[in-house]
Amino acid sequence: MRFTSEQHLDGGVLERGFTLGEIPGILWTPASASPSEPVPLVLLGHPPLGLRRMHPRLVARARRCAADGFAAATIELPGSGDRPRWAALEQARADLRRAMEAGEPVGEEIVDALVLPLVDKSVPEWRAALDALLALPGIGGPVGYSGGVISIGVRLAVVEPRIVAAGLFAGSLVPRSVFEEARRVTIPLHVLLQWDDEGNDRQASLDLFDAFGSREKTLHANMGGHTGVPRFAGEDAAGFFARHLRQPQAGPGGR
Template identity: 45%
Template sequence: MYSLQFTSESTSNGIRERDFTLNGDSDLPGVPGVLWSPATGADRAPLVLMAHGGGNYKKHPAMSGRARLLVQGCGFHVAVLDAPGHGDRPRTAHDEAEIAELFRARAAGEPEGPIVVRYNAHLADLAVPEYRATLDALQELPEIGTDGPVGFWGINMGTAIGVPFVAAEPRVTAAVFGQHWPHVLAEQAKRITIPIEFDLQWDDEHISREEGLALFDAFASAEKSLHVNSGRHKELPRFEADSAVRFFTRHLTRAA
């Protein structure tokens, strides 16, 4: 059984930011997260859960920037957790070993994909129950409720966490994914039928075009949109965030 405890609160530029900790029954440290909401007029607004990329954290500029678009532009609530071994969460010996192996492969010019896929799958096994518990707790808040639509937005490692989460979570009604290998995730993607928007970099030096397309093709969604841009792995255009906001507005507002 998990419980959610708010630990701090601030308001700026029409956005209410609340840090929280998701606590379980064990003596393990709680999971830190953040909830962004409109400062006023947010009763029963849709919720978008986000997951950050590898090496980042819950308030990374990519996360806070996307949240700002959704809160200020759409009136939505947005929540992010620090992934295991990231942000304010301590690294385990397993984390350190996998990161060291990644850096070794990178220095040697070897493919990073097999290491990243393996490590991300491990992190997803830990993070998916945490995201489900967070959704349970957030839906108890009167400004969110149990009857509102829920979206998910995660790129890179956020996709590695998000695909198994969405595959297991019927409350999510629309999702934005992208930039990950199909290994492990393709079988889970076959169980996802909600609307999907998927980002792919055509010149990605880590994920081949064939691998990116294979993951997109695996989703069983009747409505799925592939957004392909030229550029390398870290060159996803910022305008894709605007597209994702339009996607969530279309699907979550209609559902509400």
């Protein structure tokens, strides 16, 4: 990991850009972080729209994490932002747009081509970033995962034991195989669903929530479309992470 930029935000939050190999990322740390008192970490997932475009929303989420005493970090997804173009992914996105503009059902072939390669490539990158982040002075875990592509969150919740809690945004473009992975998820979950999301199959989201194997899982459903998430929903998510990242963590058997 190599830091490429640094700026101080209000409230003592330090924002640093970094690269991990060729992968760009951003780390935010609160003023309270120190080698003697390392803080928990929240990985901030996001849609594949590019870090530059997503930066204002990511900063807002990171500020809330810092206010709660947590560091926050994110990385650029494959094929997005300043990373090399990914022809297969761009073709899958084009196929999705054509189907939606024509009012046609989005078939499993399109969903699989759009999501599964992204999950397969990005999850190892998130884990490599986590290795590097937890090696930094002042960051010690435990670790939470928040938002982004729900299928990436599901895979990380299954394969990454350092993630002890996840907040997920419900979406219906979920491959059938991810439903099977969801049954293996056992960490606490906080799932946000916009009831009238114009791009979301509500029943598919409910089916995925039902599939999760976690003993503690909470569904927060709010009226409104995709961009109509109420402000208090963020407060609920922050409370979820405060509960699970501040308390003593159980061993592997407690996942």
